[in-house]
Amino acid sequence: MAGSQLNRRDFIRGTTAGAALIALGINPESVYAKDDLVKVVFLHTNDVHSRIDPFPIDGSRNQGMGGVAARSALISKIRQEEKNVLLLDAGDIFQGTPYFNFYGGELEIKMMSMMGYDAGIMGNHDFDNGVEGFYKQLPHAKFPILNANYDFSDTILNGMTDSYRIIKKDGIKVGVFGLGIELAGLVNKQQYGNTIYRDPIAKALEMERVLKLDNKCDIIVCLSHLGYKYDGPKVSDMVLAKSTNFIDLIIGGHTHTFMDRPEPIRNLMGKETLINQVGFAGINLGRIDFIFHRQNRQKITYNSDLQFIRTNFKI
Known part of the structure; x- marks a missing residue:
């Protein structure tokens, strides 16, 4: 118990939490003993691309990195160390190794289910076997697929995905929704069929109203496969953050961007929205810890950690 409290105090000292707690009239040294705070840990991946095994030991930059066994x-x-953990994926589960060519995504979805993912979204490569191919793998998914701006009503995926989910962790209401990239020009029409792409900014504004105003969520997370940022007018996570009001965290994908730490962006309300993305192929596991005041469920601060996934090997 003493060791656990020491770790927690070190965590507080290592972030801006101490100053924030003092401002709220809370003693940083005693908050956990008094059970004043709740910590929710967000773990996340993106663009894993069927990387079941670690990269081979061949002298390449990523040798020994990634792999489901090490991630699991x-x-x-x-x-085991944390009480409140959410595990999320920002799309492109499929395509990239022979496992997908042979099993069509079954292995990837089964392993994500075994690892206990809480939610995921579809990236453009998740259409590589068509909507029918993705539909075929859904019975293996023990987690929801969230896509608010893909209208599947005239496809076999109608009713098989959700726009959002609300997940409760120790009294904290977490609202999670998903956004996908425009498929036209990126994916063959034959693969996405009659899927209709809806404007992601409009859908994000709708989702955050539903989650924040209607359902009183304490934190809103967007799983995005829009991409980190672009030159020109194309919608990205940067544009999304600046164009919305209540999103606290954007977990991104598509551009395979390796971010050492989340990037804070001011939203329309002048408040902070965090953007994070952890590369590709399951090389990294993103981690962001949010701390909330238990009594009023107010978000106080956060801490982030990028953990490399490496198998044990000798060269």
Whole structure:
């Protein structure tokens, strides 16, 4: 118990939490003993691209990195250490290794289910076997697929995905929704069929109203496969953050961007929206811890950690 409290105090000292707690009239040294705070841990991946095994030991830059076994072990370790953990994926689960060519995505979805993912979204490569191919793998998914701006009503996926989910962790209401990239010009029409792409900014504004104003969520997370940022008018996570009001965290994908830490962006309300993305191929596991005041569920601060996923090997 003493060691656990020491770790928690170190966590507070290592972030801006101490000053924030003092401003709220809370003693940083005693908050956990008094059970004043709740910590929710967000773990996340993106663009894993069927990387079931780690990269081979061949002298390449990513040798020994990634792989489901090492990721699963790391996630299990964190769950043993932390009470409130959410595991999320920002799309492009499929395509990239022979596992997808042979099994069509079944192995990837089954392993995500075994690791206990709480939600995921579809990236453009998740259409590589068509909407029918993705539909075929859904019985193996023990987690919801969230896509607010893909209208599947005239496809076999109608009713098989959700726009959002609300997940409760120790009294904290977490609202999670998903946004996908425009498919036309990126994916063959034959693969996405009659899927209709809706404007992601308009959908994001709708989702945050539903989650924040109607359902009183304490934190709103967007799983985005829009991409980190672009030159020109194309919608990206940067544009999304600046164009919305209540999103606290954007977990991104598509551009395979390796971010050492989340990037804070001011939203329309002048408040902070965090953007994060952890590369590709399951090389990294993103982690962001948010701390809330238990009594009023107010978000106080956050801490982030980028954890490399490496198998044990000798060269």
